[in-house]
Amino acid sequence: MNIGTLLPRYARFRPDHLALVFEDHRLTSRQLNARVNRLANGLLAAGLGKGDKLATVLPNCLELLETYCAAAKTGVVVVPMSPLLQESGLASLLANCDAAMVVAASAFADTLDRIRGKLPGIRGDRWVLTDGLPRSGFRGWADLVAAGSEREPPDAGLTDSDPYNIIYSSGTTGEPKGIVHTHYVRALYGQMGAAWFRMTPESVLLHAGSLVFNGAFITLMPWLVLGCTYIVHRAFHAEAVIEEIERSRVTHIVMVPSQIVAVLGSPAFSPKRLASLEMLQTVGAPLHLEYKQRLLEALPGRFYELYGLTEGFVTILDKTDAPRKLASVGVPPAFYEMRILDPDGHDVPPGQVGEICGRGPLMMPGYYKRPDLTASAIVDGWLHSGDLGYVDEDGYLYLVDRKKDMIISGGVNVYPRDIEEVVVKHPAVREAAVFGVADTKWGETPVAAVVLREKAAVAQRELVEWINVRVGAKFQRVSDVMICDDFPRNVAGKTLKRVLAVDYASRRERAAR
Numbered sequence: 001m002n003i004g005t006l007l008p009r010y011a012r013f014r015p016d017h018l019a020l021v022f023e024d025h026r027l028t029s030r031q032l033n034a035r036v037n038r039l040a041n042g043l044l045a046a047g048l049g050k051g052d053k054l055a056t057v058l059p060n061c062l063e064l065l066e067t068y069c070a071a072a073k074t075g076v077v078v079v080p081m082s083p084l085l086q087e088s089g090l091a092s093l094l095a096n097c098d099a100a101m102v103v104a105a106s107a108f109a110d111t112l113d114r115i116r117g118k119l120p121g122i123r124g125d126r127w128v129l130t131d132g133l134p135r136s137g138f139r140g141w142a143d144l145v146a147a148g149s150e151r152e153p154p155d156a157g158l159t160d161s162d163p164y165n166i167i168y169s170s171g172t173t174g175e176p177k178g179i180v181h182t183h184y185v186r187a188l189y190g191q192m193g194a195a196w197f198r199m200t201p202e203s204v205l206l207h208a209g210s211l212v213f214n215g216a217f218i219t220l221m222p223w224l225v226l227g228c229t230y231i232v233h234r235a236f237h238a239e240a241v242i243e244e245i246e247r248s249r250v251t252h253i254v255m256v257p258s259q260i261v262a263v264l265g266s267p268a269f270s271p272k273r274l275a276s277l278e279m280l281q282t283v284g285a286p287l288h289l290e291y292k293q294r295l296l297e298a299l300p301g302r303f304y305e306l307y308g309l310t311e312g313f314v315t316i317l318d319k320t321d322a323p324r325k326l327a328s329v330g331v332p333p334a335f336y337e338m339r340i341l342d343p344d345g346h347d348v349p350p351g352q353v354g355e356i357c358g359r360g361p362l363m364m365p366g367y368y369k370r371p372d373l374t375a376s377a378i379v380d381g382w383l384h385s386g387d388l389g390y391v392d393e394d395g396y397l398y399l400v401d402r403k404k405d406m407i408i409s410g411g412v413n414v415y416p417r418d419i420e421e422v423v424v425k426h427p428a429v430r431e432a433a434v435f436g437v438a439d440t441k442w443g444e445t446p447v448a449a450v451v452l453r454e455k456a457a458v459a460q461r462e463l464v465e466w467i468n469v470r471v472g473a474k475f476q477r478v479s480d481v482m483i484c485d486d487f488p489r490n491v492a493g494k495t496l497k498r499v500l501a502v503d504y505a506s507r508r509e510r511a512a513r
Helices: 003-013 029-045 062-074 087-096 106-118 141-146 183-196 214-226 238-248 257-265 289-298 371-377 416-423 460-468 497-512
Strands: 018-022 025-028 053-057 077-081 099-104 127-129 163-168 178-182 204-207 229-232 252-255 279-282 303-308 314-317 337-341 354-359 382-391 397-401 407-409 412-414 429-439 443-452 480-484
Touching: 003 029, 003 062, 003 183, 003 214, 018 029, 018 062, 025 029, 029 062, 029 141, 053 062, 053 087, 062 077, 062 163, 062 214, 077 087, 087 099, 087 106, 099 106, 106 127, 127 141, 163 183, 178 183, 183 214, 204 214, 204 238, 214 229, 214 252, 238 252, 238 257, 252 257, 257 279, 257 289, 289 303, 337 382, 371 382, 407 429, 407 443, 412 416, 416 429, 416 443, 416 460, 429 497, 443 460, 443 497, 460 480, 480 497
Parallel strands: 018 229, 053 077, 053 099, 077 163, 099 127, 204 229, 204 252, 252 279, 279 303, 443 480
Antiparallel strands: 018 025, 163 178, 303 314, 337 354, 354 382, 382 397, 407 412, 429 443
16 A cells, blocks of 8 residues: 555556646656656655655645655655644644654745754754745755656555654644554545545546645545546636636536635636536535535536545545435445444434544544544544534434534634633733634634633734734634623533624624614
């Protein structure tokens, strides 16, 4: 299950097939493999080897895709980090993952300069910039790849259990959780994803969302397994997606709900322009039923929904089931099992809400360096999601609540506690509770409710600005602050965030009158 063998296979057997399209680059399998080999051999020449961690801080770009492929060949473990991370969050994660090299865009050079003193384990020649003019203290990408040949790198001796990547589920001001995926797991992403979504070697896949989050691998790994065509956009623009689908006869695309809403609302949208699609999949957050229905009407027989955790449990609403089970998120695929458990760990009957738990072949071996967190998440072989849901009489899953009050903004997991830890540091704040509210662009956005200390005073906008310069990532910035006399609580004293969200919506409605 060494995924590093996939690209060389197609470079040999389908050398002239169009493998990758990114902006002006149109690379055949042979051309892409040669570029990846130069990078792989360059990494080895820089002293990296099997098990070493290579962190990236990159937007969608050709260099990031090449890094994914080169890591697979060398046994280097790639750790993609969000370009939205701010200084404190980035320093925390680079330290946590034991990064041996950092590859970044030049836009992050100043930030990296400020934090490199906190990361003595990264040698001076292993801070690499992919673009921009040469800069003191950094190695250029061209210099890195110039050190490598186009020959296949030496066999890294990889096994199924060797890690391929670490994906951070959260991670800035709170405890980081690095989810490890092995070569075996990623290989099955490719094999099983191709089967689930009816992909073939002739498929044309388009990815316009971020490549650093796990949702990208839903199509990236089947592309490597099948040797089909992968088109990547630098950033999401609804009109560019519509144009690309029509021009390139795209067959498969995965989008988060906010992107689907943008495509449906674009003046350029018409079912005819998207007629080549065989799959339009939503992932990362619940898609409102209204938009599901519009998709079924405009593009019948194409809609899929995937509910899943990066840790490795999934259910799939297949395109053939969508018309009759549209409110559900489908069923576990082959080789997967699911249970709905009450607080005592007992299975509940259909229609009753409980915690969604599951197991299957894509499950992570664990969180990086956190056996304690792994043990609490995987109990007797079952992954406990923390999400609430129920199944109907046919076994289809319906989501009720989100994991640990998680907010999903533009497909990115935002954990309220990370933000709350920042808010309560303000000298005027006694308590804080962060929750998500609907947002037309991002799906959800964080709002902070606060109880002030006695006789303390602070303006709402001032507090918003104070929070947003201190959170670890841009996606954690709050859109508003609601000042409360006290929080609603249950009998156990737990703050009722749902009640706070209703109160916030009511306040907004009154203010709009």
